[in-house]
Amino acid sequence: MATSAAFLKGDFKRTGKMELSDEQKSQMWINSVNSENKEALLAWVKETGIELVQINGQRKYGGPPPGWIGNAPVSGSEVFIGKIPQDIYEDKLIPLFQSVGKLYEFRLMMTFSGLNRGFAYARYISRRQAISAIMSLNGFEITKGCCIVVCRSTEKSELALDGLPGNFDENMLKNVLDEVTSGVSSISLHPSPTKESQVLAVVKYDSHRAAAMAKKTLCEGSPILPGLPLTVNWLKTDMRQKLRSTDKLQQTKDLSPLPLLYTDRPDLPKETLLSAVGCLNMLCQEMKLGRPVFLIKLFSVTSFGWIRFWYQVVIPTYPTPFCGYAWMIGENLELNEKYEHARQVVAMKILSALGYIPDFSLGDVTARNAL
Template sequence: MNGDNELWVNSVNKKNKVALMQWMQNYNINLVQINGQRKYGGPPPGWVGGIPPHGSEIFIGNLPQEIYEDKLIPLFQSVGKLYEFRLMMTFSGLNRGFAYARYPTKHLADLAISHLGGHEIQRGYKIVVTRSTEKCELALDGIPSILDKEELATILCGLTAGVDTVSLYASFTSDLKNVAIVKYNSHREAAMAKKSFCEEPQLLYGCSFTVDWLQPPMKQKLQSGTLPQPHSFLPQMRSDKPKQDKITLSGVQCLQFLCDRMNLGQPIYRIKFLSLGSCGWLRFWYQVVIPKHRVPFNGYSWILRDNLIPTDQYEQAKEMVALQLLREFGYGVD
């Protein structure tokens, strides 16, 4: 247990704190206090295997505030091995009246609920033991509509661990943006992801987004299937087929429009012509810098020279590069 032990012991509830420290020493127990809770295990020493399944965590309520893990952990281990035990703490060193325990299996969690629910742990205190709600779903609001759910899932899997499913719906708060509902494999992984996003805000294509637990009103709409379909940013590309009642844009214009809508800044092109092939193809190198995008785009390509003047060569190469970038963003030519 971290911190100044002497100061901790000399504050409120001294007798029980001394007993806790003695128990930790006798049984070589390590407790870690962080973010208003004190944790044992997760995993415990000698644990072999992965994280226990959803439904294996229980909620423990109506605890006397002066009671500690030296009484609680042995009680809940009487049902079976514990994977993790978390006691919620106050600044004064008392507990907040509730805790969470996770077992290796759902069956052991069921046994704890049936055997220990209503147990009188101290005179006048019958504890409440129920299955934990284990919130596993986050709502990420403000997702740029350039991203579909597959692309977003790939990005989130690179930023956080334990992503199970990702779904997209139209945002209620941001025009032309979406809200992503991300389900994680466990409450712990969801909580770690939320903590990471809040402590180190991320940008997706230059756009910030908010992160919170999935709230009941939105969850009800999700379950009833009434959430609106996501926005999809699909600019109308120029093609050889005439289309009525539609504004057609060049690749360069579409990329500029897309970057403007995504608040990325206007693309900056660098093009260097390298060599002319025997069949009239002109090879060139390009780099495109989009100010708020994380990396520049670099590559090589070809255009058919066809006696183009240098200005036309540059504009044709620029158009080809813009079309290539739009394809990389997921938008092809109609």
């Protein structure tokens, strides 16, 4: 041991005590915490040959276990174990949970000191065995006066990505996510409840593991849109309910009568009717607001072909200018086409802010400008 070697070499301070680094002192303190049960765990691991792996604050057995052939068990085969005494380890827990079924994986959440955090997850090879574990072990007295809780694990697999540009659609987002994550099974977009004019995406993955890996990747620095303050969290129940309420309110608004935006004007060229800038110009002309003046500043293209830009639009007799940042796809466009595309994106934002719904989608504008 390093400590013994230092002692034999006479590595002392003048007080006669051996000099220890902060790291050595920290390790000695960790080793001293619950040392008796830690030694029992080591003896059990050596005796059984079982392999435990420490990964990001949890100690794991299996996933898959030795000799496993085939796919991972289906959703619903994992149980949550709570109210575990913090000084108990796998040498007591794994045999207990193996007594009611075959374990595919066992994960014990750990603290820095080596104590457990009071909860764990056990995944069985089938849902039936998971149900059996709940029925048999929920309320089991694992030590005198300490009864554990065993219930179905929620196996979270949905992420909430808040702060996406308002012109994102499901296909755009899926193409980007497929570049950096795997296992996306569905995407739904909602108006952000916290960020005006932006979008919150609910992304469902085909497993908890795939969702957890995606969350880790996205949180390490959003590779979706560099520079965008994207928030990535597990989708919580209260957020799900809030999004449902917002969607219902939006559906009600969509059924309300809205001003007709020049869709029945045979005297105007079709190209003008399909142009957001053209529609905005006509609106301002008929409302006697003056012709809008656009100021656009383009930034660099991201690795996914997105361009971030700043805009300011002044309408002469409108009280305040419209300004902010937006995104667009434009990697393969010429410079003048990029500016025109940005103008269309901004005009559509302004029309929406003024309460008018243009008779085209951003996809139409994108497709036409990409030709």
